[in-house]
Amino acid sequence: MSMINWDEFEHIHVIKRLRHILSSWWSVDVVFTDERGQLKGFDGSKATYTNPGVGFVFGKEAAQQNLAEFVMKTIDDLRMSDNKFAIKKWDMTGWDIGVFPIMIENDFMGTVVAVPFFRDSNSPVRLAEVRDRLAAFGATAETIDKALGKTKYLDESDRTHFCEIVSLVAEEVVTLHLEITRREDRIRELNKELGSRYKYDNMIGKSKPMQSLYALLDKIKTADSTVLINGDNGTGKELIAKAIHYNSVRKDKAFVIQNCSAFNDNLLESELFGHMKGSFTGAVKDKKGLFEIADKGTFFLDEIGDTSPQMQVKLLRVLQEGTFTPVGSTEMRKVDVRIVAATNKNLKEMVEQGTFREDLYYRLNVINIRVPPLRERKEDIPLLAEFFLQKACEVQNRTRVTLTKRALEKLYDYAFPGNVRELQNEMERVVVLAGDETKILPEMLSPKMLEAGEKAKVQGARLHGKLKDALEELERDMIREGLRRTGWNKSKLAKELGISRAGLIMKVEKYGLDKRKITRPPGTGSQTGT
Template sequence: MSHILIVDDEVAIRRALEKFLTELGYKVVTAGDGEEGLKLLEKYPIDLALVDLVMPKLDGIRFIRKMKISAPEVIPIVLTGFGTITSAVEAMKAGAYHYLTKPFELDDIAALIQTALDHKNLKKENRLLKKHLHEKYRFDNIVGKSDEMQAVFDLIEKVADTDSTVLIMGDSGTGKELIAKALHFNSARRDKPLVTVNCAAIPEELLESELFGHMKGSFTGAVASTQGRFLSANGGTIFLDEIGDMSPKLQVKLLRVLQERRFEPVGSSQSVEVDVRILAATNQRLEEAVKQGKFREDLYYRLNVIPIHIPSLKNRDGDLPLLLSHFINRFSRQNKKEIMDVTDKAKKLMANYSWPGNVRELENTIERIIILKDKGTIDVADLPEKIRGNAHLAKTQGDFELPEAGISFKNAITNFEKTLILKALEKTGWNKNKAASLLKINRTTLVEKIKKRGLEKTAEK
């Protein structure tokens, strides 16, 4: 329902307009002069104002000028008994949408108001639509305030709107695919396809034709020609996930695409040209794979034009609480439950947990808790055993309690050892010498333990 403000010193006109417009279904408020009008603007969500030009205290032109500053969204329409060109022109210059000279037909006023409001709504809708699109594709669905993630955001911002190849590296569940999407949707290619291919999920023999297409009859079962993912992505972006799992043969073919943007479909001798931006991701240490001869060095350099390293969740200072409430909000809304709080104890346990599955593990954990719990506050008992288990390890002394069901002595010691080593490494900025002396053990012992406990990935920074 639209709100209309009438500002006119003539009582009869105010009354007549008020009655007429109210009957048409508008909410109407009236003022006898400009000053009173300004006060009403603060009180009501006014959409449109009918303004007389000659009034005591604050005249119509000055009123419109002030309104343009304090309430610029309101549409001013001028009513004047002194319909001289000069005052009308002045009113339009001050920002009036239109003017009518007295005496006027009520129907003319109604039509003008309707047009003006439609116009305004359209503009508002457009604005909302644009804002919505923008929000959807901005990266504020990627949560993170840690310095590490802020650096990643800066990098995304810099390289998104280029055609550069980007290699996204990070442990499993750190958000590689999310970042690939952010890159695509913040590029000029955003309205074109983003095609994702998981190189590890497709059997080696099929991956080639999946990527590059094949001609009919080129291999058993190839009953029709298919165009392949590279062509489907033409004009847009292709995201090659788990690139570290690509076979040597395909690595060669991919290298050529990277160099020349052309390839031959399986069974064809004619090459096809494509315009695609290539994004790749891996949770493997590609540099290691290169050293071991499993991944082509030339391909590695071609892919690694812009490397983005996503840190594991454990190494992002301050992100856990943020992600926690992000996921609680999301899954509560999805499951139509009231938004739950988390007890300090539960928060502490989660903070001490190592999250080997990173953000995905946190996301799944919260989803499960929200689904299982009806209301109340998320507490220690709601947490999965592996996180609760840490309760016994988080402290070296004090209120440690042996659970009724008992615990595995061996696992507890191993986990505690891991926690201690990680803590020491974190405290010393991953300096193994300093970490070893902090734990009062030899560097060699520490390095051995890091290796034995599979902590290299996190340790090597």
């Protein structure tokens, strides 16, 4: 089992939420220790603790040392018992604290420590003890007073709820750690798939599918056949067409691109084949067509699936005979052009449906290249992301930035419908948004990428349901007891609980804790009906 990455937990919503509850209901702080009892994630800043005494104590080397020994001793004791956690007095401070082990697959990985509170009473004797201990550490009178003011007495019912919540923290750490480990395993598996070549001309990628693509491109270097490139939007079809041209014997001749969907038929025809002066309004002089310009070179016909049936006939003739007729001319011209065509459409299906000529399809599809979508080669994501980040930094003339591990994980979880182009745009965007930052945090990514990650998590559903139930039960109990104790004095109770009176009234209604209902003898009516 790999080591726990404690820093991760600072960012986890559920854990933040649980910490917040422990702090606002009972002024208890939560810290983590590793499997040797060493405090984790203590940044030395006292401000992060609800109880200033906690921050003060943990700032002392001796206290950290003592906590480690205390935790290890407690864990030994727990091993001998059936208990899942321990509530004990931490003698060095005089406080009671809770120690909740984190067990992963029977391995002890660390603890959640909840501190401080009083278990039996907050009697003057115990208060005095804490006062003495904190003073011995050199705490100021002010810190001591605040620390004591924030140390609550947890009666049995409070303690039950409290332990439930701290146990949830420990459980959540386990779930998350397993999830992170699984994810790391997956990434390691993916990395095993990486080949040795990481680039081909301007194409980047180390994945198996990219290796096969490079091998295929190598193989067809000397061929002069027509190539049909098939792939979703933004997968790199144009890059591949260029690589084909610049690695062929035609590399010193023209590489001409025409998007076949961009024009109406007449314009397209005149673009491709040229026209004679006066052949139509606006044709003030002869114009060479792209086929002539591409003579001896390569012609890249992009979006070939979007051409009309009439245009398909004309293209077929060029492919078959190498001949065409400029608009307004009667004279045929002959050219030597290699055709590379690309589309994101399924031409075979179009042939079956009668929207694409079968003879043209077979003429084009001599060599077929299928470009895999990015979601089928996620192992290329880190390399591509890094490449686009650096490129964007150069363009924007700023210091380099890198992705944090967590941001990269979000990218792994995302499906990239827009493929490599979408990744490129995202990286350009984050470089702009990064400002002075040199590390890209997940929060800087587009919301759609963050959502994808959240949905992929098991954590959400499993713990959220449980957490919600536990919290509602706790809230209901605390309000019910509080109402009895204060004699239904809602203003007083609201103040005690640290919520508004209106908020309390809403909760009283939600839980059906209205005086009339709750004091009615059992069996005389339902909880909700009045």
